[in-house]
Each structure stands twice: as structure tokens, then as C-alpha cells.
Amino acid sequence: MNDNDDIWPAIEQALRATLGNACRLGEAQPVSGASMDRAYRVAAGDHPLFIKIGRPERAADFAAEAAGLAELGQAHSLRVPGVLAHGRAGPAAFLAIEHLALRPLDANAMTALGEGLAELHGIVAPQFGWERDNTIGTTPQRNARTGQWLEFWRENRLGYQLELVAQRGNRPLASAGEKLLARLPDLLAGHRPEASLLHGDLWGGNAAMDDAGRPVIFDPAVYYGDRETDLAMTELFGGFSPLFFEAYHGAWPLDPGYREIRRDLYQLYHLLNHDALFGGHYAAESQQVIERLLAKG
Numbered sequence: 001m002n003d004n005d006d007i008w009p010a011i012e013q014a015l016r017a018t019l020g021n022a023c024r025l026g027e028a029q030p031v032s033g034a035s036m037d038r039a040y041r042v043a044a045g046d047h048p049l050f051i052k053i054g055r056p057e058r059a060a061d062f063a064a065e066a067a068g069l070a071e072l073g074q075a076h077s078l079r080v081p082g083v084l085a086h087g088r089a090g091p092a093a094f095l096a097i098e099h100l101a102l103r104p105l106d107a108n109a110m111t112a113l114g115e116g117l118a119e120l121h122g123i124v125a126p127q128f129g130w131e132r133d134n135t136i137g138t139t140p141q142r143n144a145r146t147g148q149w150l151e152f153w154r155e156n157r158l159g160y161q162l163e164l165v166a167q168r169g170n171r172p173l174a175s176a177g178e179k180l181l182a183r184l185p186d187l188l189a190g191h192r193p194e195a196s197l198l199h200g201d202l203w204g205g206n207a208a209m210d211d212a213g214r215p216v217i218f219d220p221a222v223y224y225g226d227r228e229t230d231l232a233m234t235e236l237f238g239g240f241s242p243l244f245f246e247a248y249h250g251a252w253p254l255d256p257g258y259r260e261i262r263r264d265l266y267q268l269y270h271l272l273n274h275d276a277l278f279g280g281h282y283a284a285e286s287q288q289v290i291e292r293l294l295a296k297g
Contacts, residue, residue, distance in 0.1 A: 010089035059093035064134035068222035106256025113215035121227035161272035204239015232266035
């Protein structure tokens with residue numbers, strides 16, 4: 001689908017409910033920052049907007065992202081882009097949020113992000129999961145609520161990703177994954193996390209700072225789960241300095257067993273998802289992680 005002029009009047013009309021009837025969209029400049037969709041910085045008076053545009057079937061995904069951003073807004077020490085509108089616009093789906101002038105995190109913002117993430121994780125729910133399913137990248141992410149973390153991680157996270165592995169025909173990886181699922185009660189024995197509010201996809205590309213130096217998080221895959229899953233993701237692809245980890249651990253130390261077992265277990269979910277999205281070396285990496293976990297006593 002090519003973007004064309006007939007989508008912009010529909011987006012402008014939707015935005016008037018938030019910004020007022022005087023809202024007029026100006027020039028739309030393509031920007032990076034939405035790898036699965038197209039993204040634009042759009043002039044709108046004194047308030048430039050960041051607008052994602054995707055195929056019409058992405059409307060439900062954009063609605064879930066909007067709800068996730070609103071959920072993350074409960075952590076007052078972190079800045080989250082405000083949602084202005086989302087829905088269908090002609091032959092497309094769209095999500096419009098406030099445009100922030102983002103910069104790489106400096107030392108002070110790294111520290112503030114670590115402290116702010118601990119605050120975010122202090123927001124808890126009675127059950128794991130969330131009120132709705134969403135996506136991790138473009139992969140469906142199941143969030144059916146349950147009171148047991150082991151059950152949630154087995155059924156809604158690793159189990160689902162391993163179903164996708166089987167559909168892709170990688171029998172060795174699927175077989176190893178089934179053995180790992182059977183070992184989860186041993187690997188998670190004695191671990192009783194709270195159901196913390198999570199970003200869900202916190203790699204270095206989804207965090208920055210605004211022009212006031214305040215840490216900003218965006219592009220979430222929100223749910224309530226073990227806070228260590230967010231920490232595991234921050235360690236998977238880099239992008240976070242020691243100051244970030246020192247600040248987080250100073251505010252809320254991690255439980256025993258994270259580095260020995262659970263970091264690998266939680267990173268595996270993202271490696272399997274990257275195999276689903278991008279292929280390449282991620283299947284081999286996933287196999288190595290599974291074998292390492294199966295070798296744990």
C-alpha cells in the first residue's frame with residue numbers, strides 16, 4: 001500500500017476530537033522509528049505529531065499500543081508519549097502520538113531511567129497478563145490472565161513461540177523447546193515474582209531522553225509479569241550503560257537466580273521472536289540458549 005493524500009483528511013478529522021476543531025495537519029515528513037510501519041513527523045500548529053501508518057489490519061495493533069502507552073503513563077518519573085488518536089483512515093490504519101525531540105540517553109538520564117524503571121515495576125496487578133492481547137514487533141503476544149507466573153510464561157510466552165517454531169518446520173529447535181517446557185517447574189522453582197507493570201520490549205532503541213533530559217520510553221509490548229523480563233531484555237542487545245543497572249539495582253535488587261537461570265530463560269522469548277520476524281542466526285542462538293538451560297542441574 002502506498003500512502004496517498006486521501007488518508008490525511010481522515011486522520012485530521014480524528015485528531016480534532018483531541019486537539020480541537022481548529023486542528024490542521026501540515027507537511028508530513030518521513031522519519032525513522034517504526035520498523036514495521038511507515039512513520040511521519042507531521043506539523044499541527046505548535047504541536048508536531050508522530051504518526052504511524054500501516055495496513056488496515058494493523059488497527060487493532062495500534063489500539064493495543066495506544067492502550068499500552070496509557071498504561072505506562074502511571075510511572076510519573078518516566079516520560080511516555082501521549083496518545084492523540086488511532087483508528088482507520090481510508091485504506092490504512094494509523095496511530096498519532098505527540099512528537100518528542102529525542103536524544104540518546106546521557107549519564108544522568110541513564111540513572112533516571114534505572115530508577116524510573118524500578119518505579120514502573122512497583123506498579124503491580126493481582127494477576128499476570130493484561131486486559132488485552134497485543135504484539136511484540138508484529139508477532140501476536142498473548143496476555144491471558146493467570147495467577148501463576150510459571151503457567152503464564154509457559155503458555156503465553158515460550159509455549160506460543162515454540163508453536164510458531166513448529167509451524168516454521170524447525171523440528172530440532174521445537175523438540176528442544178518441548179524438553180525445556182517440561183523443565184520449567186525446576187528452573188523456576190521457588191521464584192514467586194509479583195505481577196509488575198512491564199514495558200515488554202525494552203531494548204536500546206525504545207528508550208531515549210527528551211530535550212529536558214528526562215528519560216522517555218516508547219514502542220511497548222505491555223503486560224504485567226516478572227520485572228526481571230524487562231531487565232533481561234535490556235541486557236540482550238546492549239544500549240544501556242552500567243549507570244542504568246546500578247540505579248535499578250540500588251532501587252530494587254534482583255532476586256537470587258536471575259543471572260544463573262532466568263536471564264537466559266527470559267531472553268529466549270525475544271530470540272525466538274526475532275527468529276520469527278527476521279530469521280538468520282536467531283534460531284541457532286535460541287538452540288544454544290535452550291541447551292544451556294537444559295544442562296542446568
